[in-house]
Amino acid sequence: MNTIVNVDHVSKSFGSHEVLKDITLSVQEGEIYGLLGPSGSGKTTLVKMMMGLEKATSGEITVHQTTMPSLSQLVNIGYMAQSDALYTDLTAKENLEFFAALYGLGGKRKKERIQTVMEIVGLQNDLSKTIHQYSGGMKRRLSLAISLLHEPKLLILDEPTVGIDPVLRKSIWEQFQALKNAGTAIFVTTHVMDEAERCDKLGLIRDGLLIANDSPEAVKQSNGVGSIEEVFLLSGGVHHAN
């Protein structure tokens, strides 16, 4: 299998605060990798380093065998940040057209891609609304649509389904499965346990260390518990009474 992202012994400090310690993981073509960890454990920091928006203090991150940060790799990545980067005075269509232009999409293909990605997130009837008229969940969905526009080989999604209702969440995860089956590598941070169960591989961060890096089944087995929720509670320092 093709390695799309390789994180090799990466540490990151902000001043004297070491947020991530010696993290090593990889994401393969056609794989969904889920990153779990308590709030403030460094998930977004790792995502930003993968995108080249933060620099590792030590270690190396490569995307398609290219050391990050690398401008040339950005066209191969679909990125959805935790806060929506949308132009609020513009309509959804204008936002999509702006990002399509950045990715070099034009003409018929641009039109088709805008239609397709808006159908994926269930916003096909809201193209002409300005972002001011969008709810928080609609903004998340539009951000996801934008990250999918250029059919990237790698999707990096920082809590993509926050504020999205369970029905739409299910259909969005079905799309992730379809993208994965088409060979897309997906790296996703989440707090949602049933999403974690759907990943091929799970990473669990605690106190800056990657304490698990395996399939959901193997992570549950090695912790002797029946659900990822229990693994998560254990990783957060919550212990069972027995």
Ligand SMILES: Nc1ncnc2c1ncn2[C@@H]1O[C@H](COP(=O)(O)OP(=O)(O)OP(=O)(O)O)[C@@H](O)[C@H]1O
């Ligand atoms: N630019 C920065 N300067 C200083 N400290 C930072 C900076 N960015 C993040 N941190 C610190 O790094 C730690 C990890 O933050 P990060 O946002 O990566 O956590 P997270 O796991 O994504 O949290 P959440 O689940 O709440 O989004 C926190 O203690 C945060 O305060």
